[in-house]
Amino acid sequence: MISHRDMNAQRIAALDERAEALRLKRGMGIADARAMHPAIDIVEADPEADRRLLEGLADWCDRYTPLVAIDGADGLFLDVTGCTHLFGGERAMQDEILVRFLEQGFDVRAGLAATPGAAWAAAHFHGDRIVAGGEEETLLAPLPLAALRIEPGTRASLESVGLRTAGAVMAAPRAPLARRFGAG
Known part of the structure; x- marks a missing residue:
C-alpha cells in the first residue's frame, strides 16, 4: 500500500489486490487501516521518484515507437501508427508490451484505438482492449x-441534469449543451 499526506492525515493513495481483498479503500486513513490490519505494509508516496520511473519507462518504450509521451501521473501514451506491423500486428504488439511490463512487476492496462481518447477510455475502463476503427462510439x-x-466541474454539472454516461451526452443535442456547459 502507498500512503500520502492529506491535510493532517495519512491516507491510502494506492493499493494492490491483496489490500483490496482486505476491504481497504483508497482515501481511507492509515490509522483506520492499521486498526483493521496491524501487519499491513505501508510505503509513503514519493511523487518525484514515481516521475523518474515513469520517464524511464517512457524511454524504454522507444523500442515500440518513437512517439511516446507521459500521460498524467501514472500513464504512458504510445502513438503506434505505422509501427504495429513490425511486431506482428496490433494484438501481438499490445500483448508483448503488457507481458514485458508484467514481467518487470508492473500492473498495467492498455487500450489501442484510432483516437487517443478512445484508447485512453479502453485502457482505463476495459483494460487490454483493441477498439476497431468506427467502434469508438460503441x-x-x-x-x-x-x-x-x-473537467470535474463540468462532469458534475452534466450528471446533475441526468447525463451520467458518455452515450447520454453523445445523444443530447449539441447546441443546448454548448450553451449551458461551454464549448469544451
Whole structure:
C-alpha cells in the first residue's frame, strides 16, 4: 500500500489486490487501516521518484515507437501508427508490451484505438482492449462521464441534469449543451 499526506492525515493513495481483498479503500486513513490490519505494509508516496520511473519507462518504450509521451501521473501514451506491423500486428504488439511490463512487476492496462481518447477510455475502463476503427462510439456509450476526460466541474454539472454516461451526452443535442456547459 502507498500512503500520502492529506491535510493532517495519512491516507491510502494506492493499493494492490491483496489490500483490496482486505476491504481497504483508497482515501481511507492509515490509522483506520492499521486498526483493521496491524501487519499491513505501508510505503509513503514519493511523487518525484514515481516521475523518474515513469520517464524511464517512457524511454524504454522507444523500442515500440518513437512517439511516446507521459500521460498524467501514472500513464504512458504510445502513438503506434505505422509501427504495429513490425511486431506482428496490433494484438501481438499490445500483448508483448503488457507481458514485458508484467514481467518487470508492473500492473498495467492498455487500450489501442484510432483516437487517443478512445484508447485512453479502453485502457482505463476495459483494460487490454483493441477498439476497431468506427467502434469508438460503441465503446464509449455505456461508460461514465469520466471516460470523456472532461473537467470535474463540468462532469458534475452534466450528471446533475441526468447525463451520467458518455452515450447520454453523445445523444443530447449539441447546441443546448454548448450553451449551458461551454464549448469544451
